[in-house]
Amino acid sequence: MIFDLGDAYPTDETERQLPDAASALALVERELPDLLPRLRCRHAAWARRFGPAGDGRIAGLEAAIALGVARLGLRHGRYGNDFHAYHNEAHALHLLLERIDSLYAHPAAAALGHEDWLALELFAATHDLRQREHGHHEAPVGANEAASIAEALRILAVCGFSAEREPQLHLALGLMIAGSTFDARPSPSAPDPEGADNSAELVAGGGALASRLPQWLAQRAPALSTRASARRGLHLACIAADLDTANVGEPFGALLRSARELAEEREMRAGRRLGAANSAQPCRDFLLHAQTRYLEELHRFASTEGEAWLGAGKRENVVCMRGLVAELARPSCSFQRAASGSEVLHAFTAAAGLCVGA
Numbered sequence: 001m002i003f004d005l006g007d008a009y010p011t012d013e014t015e016r017q018l019p020d021a022a023s024a025l026a027l028v029e030r031e032l033p034d035l036l037p038r039l040r041c042r043h044a045a046w047a048r049r050f051g052p053a054g055d056g057r058i059a060g061l062e063a064a065i066a067l068g069v070a071r072l073g074l075r076h077g078r079y080g081n082d083f084h085a086y087h088n089e090a091h092a093l094h095l096l097l098e099r100i101d102s103l104y105a106h107p108a109a110a111a112l113g114h115e116d117w118l119a120l121e122l123f124a125a126t127h128d129l130r131q132r133e134h135g136h137h138e139a140p141v142g143a144n145e146a147a148s149i150a151e152a153l154r155i156l157a158v159c160g161f162s163a164e165r166e167p168q169l170h171l172a173l174g175l176m177i178a179g180s181t182f183d184a185r186p187s188p189s190a191p192d193p194e195g196a197d198n199s200a201e202l203v204a205g206g207g208a209l210a211s212r213l214p215q216w217l218a219q220r221a222p223a224l225s226t227r228a229s230a231r232r233g234l235h236l237a238c239i240a241a242d243l244d245t246a247n248v249g250e251p252f253g254a255l256l257r258s259a260r261e262l263a264e265e266r267e268m269r270a271g272r273r274l275g276a277a278n279s280a281q282p283c284r285d286f287l288l289h290a291q292t293r294y295l296e297e298l299h300r301f302a303s304t305e306g307e308a309w310l311g312a313g314k315r316e317n318v319v320c321m322r323g324l325v326a327e328l329a330r331p332s333c334s335f336q337r338a339a340s341g342s343e344v345l346h347a348f349t350a351a352a353g354l355c356v357g358a
Contacts, residue, residue, distance in 0.1 A: 002224065003141075003149055019158070021158065021159055046118075086262045120239065122156075129152065138178075145178055175234060178209065239306060275342050280341055
């Protein structure tokens with residue numbers, strides 16, 4: 001494997017609580033009863049179009065997806081005690097279900113095959129497994145992404161997939177998760193006091209690594225980088241990066257909801273209560289400046305498929321965001337007078353509602 005993770009990101013308490021497919025499936029069937037039926041319906045449709053994926057593989061992949069979603073929900077979602085407003089199981093499920101369905105229906109994705117779609121499903125379920133990691137063991141791959149790769153590979157193993165029998169799947173999944181790393185360049189006007197390990201900052205702080213992975217892989221593993229399996233994995237990494245950041249081209253209201261969730265998560269990660277006065281200005285700066293910068297400077301489509309799928313929506317959102325920012329910047333706007341993070345978020349939501357409804 002190209003990632004020399006060793007023991008840098010070992011099993012944690014969440015993995016011990018949900019050690020295998022059976023434990024994850026029990027949680028999913030209790031908390032997300034529609035998930036497996038939706039996946040099975042989709043997989044049946046894919047089998048009719050592409051042919052079967054191999055004896056027992058689909059059941060194993062569904063178990064791996066369930067394990068990824070369940071662990072994220074327990075570690076950082078609504079089933080545990082470290083809730084992240086954005087990086088939780090709802091985000092994984094949105095990629096896994098709505099976004100993959102939307103991309104699948106777009107003509108630009110017509111050339112993708114059965115194994116490509118199955119790999120993208122695994123990416124959706126496992127790419128954000130870890131959000132509290134530190135250090136740069138696999139730089140430029142982020143610590144959260146490296147830890148998520150390590151755990152995702154363990155998930156594949158417990159669900160019956162070995163690197164020897166499924167080398168292309170393991171390679172593609174590792175590259176896709178690695179490529180979802182965003183660099184942590186701080187805004188020149190808003191230095192990041194929390195540091196690059198804040199995953200909410202990473203989303204608004206830099207471009208996806210996916211488009212630069214070919215150069216990294218050529219240096220890391222020159223022989224591997226020339227193989228067809230690596231070229232496929234790098235292509236999927238670019239599509240996965242666009243899948244992860246598809247909020248740029250989704251309806252404007254969805255983009256604004258993700259902005260609010262990221263602001264909430266950012267304050268939690270910084271240790272600031274939303275009801276406190278010291279959270280007002282950071283929330284204001286994030287919502288007023290970081291979102292425009294994310295849309296207009298930092299986000300770049302990594303794949304031709306992603307740009308064809310989302311490009312028109314992104315262009316519309318850029319115009320809408322400029323209008324919203326102009327409204328929020330007015331001195332008379334309640335957004336400017338808000339005395340706490342909660343008040344800032346309330347004023348942002350009110351102004352956003354007017355823009356969406358206009």
